Amino acid sequence: MKNKILLLACCLLLAACAAQSDAPTSNIKLIHSASNIDELLSYNAVLRKMPPAELGRELQRINAYPASPSNNVRRAMALSMTRDPIDLAKAEAQLWNVMADNSVEAEKLKPLVQLLVSSYADLRRVADNAEKSSIQLKDAQRKLDQLNDKLEALKNIERSLPAGGK
Template sequence: MAGMAACAVLLGACATKPTQTPVLVQTPPRVVLVTDPQLSELLAYQNSVRLMTPSELAKAQADLAKADSAPHNTLRRAMLQASVHGPGDLARAQALLEPLATATGKEAQLLAPLAQLLSSHYAELRRQEDSIDKLNTQLREAQRRIDQLNEKLEALKNIERSLSVRPAVGAPK
């Protein structure tokens, strides 16, 4: 009997306990209601900037250059600058936004989260553009190597063709 009890204890110790799988609770995306009319207007402006043609962007930049340096105008300038899609434009747009993220004025503090959001968005776009440039450089280099190899292959084919045209040594004429 003692032996059976010992076996039961040993078998119980060897048994694996069922593991509990952690339950992942997904929280729904946070919805932010914009109650400030100035923020609503800036978000609408950003949407309209995306749809502007290059000439409209240039005109809007010229018009905004005449405006004061209020935080909402600085945000607009950054939005326009980022939409131009020229070299360095995203960096310039980020530079425009940096002072807004740390400003202490009431209007600037209200706009700071939007400035931070746009700045991080522009940083991500810059990283993507850098990756695209790097991949394009690699593609051009690979294409150049392919062209060189094709030239070598054609040269070898020409050598092969010239060898088969020669008459065989000792063949009757």
């Protein structure tokens, strides 16, 4: 009898599950922002391939553009490609201007700007560390040269001593 009740309960449970198969599912909608992030990313790729002379001309051209969040991002991207610490600081300042802007265009660009700000900060840290390492290397080389000079002087003194003193 218990087996029949258990079998009946299982059948009812399976029937209930089958009836619920049409449960509503959530639809995920991808929202495509009308910002020009794709264009800016493509522009960055083009900038990376430019030789320094052409990059300088591009910077002059960008500086003539009117101020807008996307133009500030373009200017920052171009400035960052010069690999000059001063230009990198200028690029970060351009990006912070976009971060402070509350316009619709700036709001759409903020995820990209945040990524660029952190990337440029890392670049500055690496450049600072490279400069410190370069200074330390020069100091170590100078000390090594001084020690070699002292060693040569001691060798010359030893050579000038009479051989019979031993």
